[in-house]
Amino acid sequence: MRLSERDQQVIWHPYTQAQLSGAPIAIVRGEGVNLFDDTGNKYLDAVSSWWVNLHGHSHPYMSQKISEQLHTLEHVIFAGFTHQPAIELAERLLSILPSNQNRVFYSDNGSTATEVAIKMAIQYWWNKGITKTKIIAFEHAYHGDTFGAMSASARGSFTDAFSELLFEVIHIPLPLKGHENLTISILQKEISESGNTIAAFIFEPLVLGAGGMLMYEAEVLDQLLEICSENSILAIADEVMTGFGRTGKNFACGHLTRKPDIICLSKGITGGTMAFGATTCTAEIYAAFLSDDRSKTFFHGHSYTANPVACSAALASFDLLIKEECQQNIQRIASSHVDFVTRNQGHKILKNLRSTGTILAMDIETVEQNSYFHSLSTRLYTYFIDQGIILRPLGNTIYLMPPYCINDQELSRVYAAMESFI
Known part of the structure; x- marks a missing residue:
């Protein structure tokens, strides 16, 4: 057969x-x-x-580096342990990401990278003793297929079977050319009516992939991020598709003047060789999880978190990308x-x-x-x-x-x- x-x-x-x-x-x-x-x-x-x-x-270079790592260390639990490829990759990612990014949390794929980001944003406020659980996202968005990622994505055929199980998300229109002011006004209206309960705004910067390769300008995104910042709403950039050169810069956020608080990465991170994800955040967000109270720990992880082979693949892809x-x-x-x-x-x-x-x-x-x-x-x-x-x-x-x-x-x-x- x-x-x-x-x-x-x-x-x-x-x-x-x-x-x-x-x-x-x-x-x-x-x-x-x-x-x-x-x-x-x-x-x-x-x-x-x-x-x-x-x-x-x-x-050949990717294959060589992956093979070398397989002959050294294929995997180790990442709770209580660390290794060279994970540390070096975090250092190198932070060197080309927006300058406010300070910590890297590893996961398995794009959906988990966004899932981590959403959980991170909500628990950030919870750890600070503030109840903020609502999320803002764009209409037509796609952030993945796990439940948090589905909730932040557009409702439709992909999610209909689970609609009653998804948490409520505020969806605002995409600021397509000629409609920017409408998006800005609706965002301001939703914030005004929310009663300070919005934790984060998650967005695909400049290009919405699965939503139809819909494109919008950096200038209006900067305006939206400024409004969010003024209202203490965290900004989550889903760079799963747009990262690593797709928009002409290393990251789509490089086209912006404002910086997101959290960034989600996957897809091209390993050059297409294996599944891997990462979520980065600011020092301020990381600090909110540091406490003598163990309940403020970020209770999230994957068996293959920071897999050394995947990290080595990402490092090899990084070498090629910056050439x-x-x-x-x-x-x-x-x-x-x-x-x-x-x-x-x-x-x-x-x-x-x-x-x-x-x-x-x-x-x-x-x-x-x-x-x-x-x-x-x-x-x-x-x-x-x-x-x-x-x-x-x-x-x-x-x-x-x-x-x-x-x-x-x-x-x-x-x-x-x-x-x-x-």
Whole structure:
């Protein structure tokens, strides 16, 4: 039996309706921007395998560093113990994060990174003897699939089955171009009516990923953060997708003048090699958990917290990220996206062409309203697969988020496939 046939007998895939989907493509090897299946077909991974891969598949330097760590220390409990890779990674992360970040808490993935952040923010106020439990988030947001992360995310098909179990969150409109003042006024209204019970504002800075690659400006986010600061509301930046160069800077927060109190990291942190998450915070937040009273401890942890192999993978990815070649590639991709947007502006069936850093997105004009279940999505996905390109449309929204090693010829090939479909 082929791998895909064996898979269908034993595997349950994420975000997949098995009754409506065909057999999965069995990938046996990866190299650079390409993945190879068990029949020899080659696919250009234009979405970085769900936004995680930064430097290309099977990167030799990444493989070397992971192998070296496996021969030294594969894992150790992180309560009461520590190790070199975890310490060095925290030091290096803090060196490129906003200057107010002071501590790093490790976890397993993006959902847990945001879960940690929400719990951290609420307990911060509890430890200070202040009852503040409400959270503000954007409409269309996606922060993960655990219960706290789902609560902060947009309500809809992803969460309907659990709606009665999710805690209440104040959702405000996304400050899209021309609607910034509406978002600001609604935020101010919600704060005024809250009775000082709002603990934190969680947001995806500049780009909302699963919500449709929706983009907004840094200037209005700075205004929202200023309002939150004036009202003692913690700011949580969910940089799970936008971190590590995706928006043209190391972190999307680098486009801001104000600094978040808590930052969530995952996806690209290990260069796409393995699951890992981190949540960073200010010295003030960390200090609120220091006490002779053990009940003020942050009671959260994972068996594989600060796994040394994952930390080493993150360190290797960090080495590659800060190289001049990688930084130039990021700017080259960003510039190419801008050129694509410029030459396709005014297209009769394309709307809202947009790019931020290495992320390019556009909506195809259709009679149907855009949604995750838009009928065009399957047609788009199948078309690009037939072209040997992996793109995973969000409804009728096409987006491109490639590994940084993609060259100009490969970028042009993806652009041409997009234009050819249209």
